[in-house]
Amino acid sequence: MKPPALQSDPLNLPELTAQHIEADVLRLDLLHPVLSGNKWFKLHRHLELAGHSRLLTFGGAWSNHLVATAFAAQQAGLPSIGIIRGERSSTLSATLQEAAGYGMQLEFITREQYAQKTQYLKDRRYPGAYIIPEGGGGLPGIIGSETILSKIDARSYTHILCAVGTGTTFLGLVRASHPGTLVIGVPVLKGLETISAIDRTGILTPEQAGRARLLPGYHFGGYARHPGELLDFINELYTRSAIPTDIVYTGKLFYAVTDSLRRHFFPAHSRLLIIHSGGLQGNRSLAPGRLLF
């Protein structure tokens, strides 16, 4: 898979200009309709390592990672298996239908089995399968994410901001950015508040860890929770900037950015790079018409 060309768009909001702050949005969401956003970056090293093996990975009914893996496997001519958390429902989610359409074999396991999925896999044994951790994480996912910054002048930014699920993308951005750039992650799940909770194996050098920050408090109740206030914000942001965001990740990221501006968190003359990590397909779980795009 060839690295894609990247586009960044200036974010034009009066509250930025008023504080003498510039912000660019790195539009990974525009890369590809399916293999969208950060998923291409997290997967490409895994695919190189997989060789000709079939791919096996995990996810929930609306997992961006699952559908991206199904598509990437099909492109690479590899069989893929998706282990899905929870019972099969009578109608599959649009995401799972799409993954199945790319040839992914879906296997549903209970939430209890899912919590023990490594043991479950050992028992069931999928010989020869290359296992991609949930969310495309692990070291290959981190190294793959480093290439997000390889095609742009990352040095010119004082702050790089991204949404944090597993933190794989965040760790890659920290490792690939320059001393002097603060990398700020916005956790989209509850209870994720420290760098050590993400970097469990100590992959960051002390210098890198020193300029890696989490901005907790913007999870809106937890993973995939999306109260009306968030949906209204997503619509408002779209009206003001023409940037579409999603309800699980980037909506919360942009909310954190605008709230931080309200709090004068960024010094004057900061230059922000906001990573739009894609994920718009997940918005299909909403009632039609709830969002303006």
Ligand SMILES: *Cc1c(COP(=O)(O)O)cnc(C)c1O
């Ligand atoms: C999967 C995903 C993330 C999470 O990335 P991590 O590397 O797991 O932190 C962020 N944004 C979007 C849109 C995603 O689909």
